[in-house]
Structure formats: C-alpha cells, structure tokens
Amino acid sequence: MIKRSLILIAAMCVGISAQASERISAVGSTTVLPVMSQAAEAYHQTHPDLMITVSGGGSGVGIASIIQGTAQLGMASRNTSSQEQSKLDGKVDNIVIASDAVAVVVSKAVYESGIHQLSLKQIADIYHGKIKNWKELGGLDKRILVIDKEASRGTRHVFAKAVLGSSHARAEGASIISGSNNEEQMIVSRSENAIGMLSNAWLNDKVRGVDVVVDGKAIAPTIEHVRDGSYPIARGLHVLLPHRATAATKDFVQFLLSQEGQAIVKHVGYLPVR
Secondary structure, eight states: OOOHHHHTOSEEEESOOTTOSEEEEEEEOTTTHHHHHHHHHHHHTTOTTEEEEEEEEOHHHHHHHHHHTOOSEEEESSOOOHHHHHHHTTOEEEEEEEEEEEEEEEEHHHHHTTOOEEEHHHHHHHHTTSOOBGGGGTSOSSBOEEEEEOTTOHHHHHHHHHHTSSTTOOOTTOOEEEOSHHHHHHHHHTOSSEEEEEEGGGOOSSEEEEEEEETTEEEOOOHHHHHTTOOSSEEEEEEEEETTOOHHHHHHHHHHHSHHHHHHHHHHTOEEOO
C-alpha cells in the first residue's frame, strides 16, 4: 500500500550534495513515482556522489520531458502513442519495470451500502452520465460524484480505453477532474458518494476497490488477477531511457530491474516483472 507521506512530496532529491558528480532527473507518472523514489534512496546508499531528483506531473509530462530532453528518465503508466513514438524517433528504450491494476474505486460509504461489483457497462454508464444515483445500482440514495483524471494521466488513458472504448473518450458524467493519485485518493476518502480510478496500491479503508464483472464473473483488482491476466484494466509501468543516457543513468535503470529493485516494486504493491 502506498504511504501517503511519501506521495505528498511533489519532488524528491536523493543525495543532495555540493560534491555530487552527476545528477539524474526522473519525471512523470505518479504511479511509478513511489517505486522510483524508494529505488533512488536505496541506490544512493552505494552511490553517494549521485543526486537523483524524482518528480511527478503525469505520464504525458514524463514522455514529453524525454522528447524535449529536459529529463534523463521518463516515468509512464501507459504505452506511448504513435505520435509520441514518432517524436521519440526510435532513440529511447521503453522499459517495463512493473505491472498493476487500475482499480475502480468508491467511497467507503458506497461500498458498505452494497456496491461491491460493477460491470464494465455500468461503469461506462456512470462516466457517461446515464446512471446518476447509487440507488439505481442497489446502493445508497445519493447522487454519484464522478471523478475523472487529467487527460495527460496514464491511469486515465488505460481506464478510458478499457471502460469507455477509447483513451481519449469523454466522460460527460464527471464533475471533478483530478490530477495526481494522491489528490484523487483524498477526494474519494473525504466523500460519501464518489467513484474514481486508482492503482490497486492506493486502496485503503476509505478508498475501496470494487470487482469488475466480465462475462458474468466478478474479478477483484488484485496483483494475482494482474498476473493471471483476468483483470480487464491492467497495464505495465514504464521507464523511458534515452539511448544517449549516461552510464550512471543506465546503471540505475538496471538497478530497478535487479532483485533489490524488484523487491521495492513488490513492497510498493505492484507486480514485479522479474
């Protein structure tokens, strides 16, 4: 489970020192951010002269930072688009370091009123504004607070493609557009009638993940169901590494894929790739 105290950090510097021989900037997805931040801390223990700065902004920001050459590493929780790929011009390695489930989350009060599972169609109807009250689904008599995410967010791309049919589909029923995972988690936890989208690692007592019904079977947003391929809203978590990257940057990415780095992935709550 993600620790809230970690994610409240907008940017994190590891190894700040006037003697730092090299600086690495990692920018992008707030889903990938906790893995990158914890890995940077661990890596600094054996590389004290290296300063690593980790900051969020979303997958679109991370990919753009690599296209523009303003960061050494990009973090993304979605695949790059064909347009982005053309701008990257085959000069970047897109490395998957983990996988996770994009959970359909609801407020605790909604879950406790009996909403434990939803079909993809029901979720789509909520986001399109066709279902407006939880009582229409057997829950409490409250208008649904529908939370969408900013267009640049990887979680939004993956959710919209799986639920709404296109990564750029509109969500006419949404009344709030959130940014970071931490922001959306707080909105849901403080509400009694919300629905949103978050990585499975961000679930807690006040932010509950509902099962998604596929072909009549309710499938929970768990790592086990990501592993067996049954959960319908799953994705890889990526690091974009330019071919021109320094040896130190490439070595840090190898650390992310090492046994120690993959142990961090598991600790955060994601599925390791190794």
